[in-house]
Amino acid sequence: MHSAPSVMFPVGRCGFYAGLLVLLAVLGAWVMGAWWWTTTDLRAAWMGPAGAMLWLAWVAFAVWSWRRSPTGRLRWDALSAGEESAGGWLWYSASCAEGAPLQRVEVMLDLQNLALLRLHNADALARWVWVERARDPLRWNDLRRALVSTRA
Secondary structure (H helix, E strand, O other): OOOOOOEEEEEOOOHHHHHHHHHHHHHHHHHHHHHHHHOOOHHHOOHHHHHHHHHHHHHHHHHHHHHOOOOEEEEEEEEEEOOOOEEEEEEEEOOEEEEEEEEEEEEEEEOOOEEEEEEEEOOOOEEEEEEEHHHOHHHHHHHHHHHHHOOO
16 A cells, blocks of 8 residues: 655634634523523522623633634655654644654544544644645645545
């Protein structure tokens, strides 16, 4: 079996992930509003403001999470020799311009035009990233080949 070709793919904030967070925020607000509108128990009146504070905290966390989404480039180098198989993954970012080697890259969700990946670095830390076909349509199939060829 041949290894997948070398490829470098840009990674950044994902519009799908942002849309998913907005959808969850709207659904949460709608459920809270429906509950508040239909409740008649005055003893539970404190739950409305408490729920609103929790919802606002979740929205703040979601915005913080999206804004801190990792940005960089993911590279599959078919020529670097690893211990288990030929090839290796590298992560390039503003803080690591020379490229940090990754132990493995796992596909957690594959939606054909976008995928959620979990990157495992040498420090046993995992980074979750979304990759989208729209970022580099010409190299998308090469990235998918590399992801499939390195599955254990």
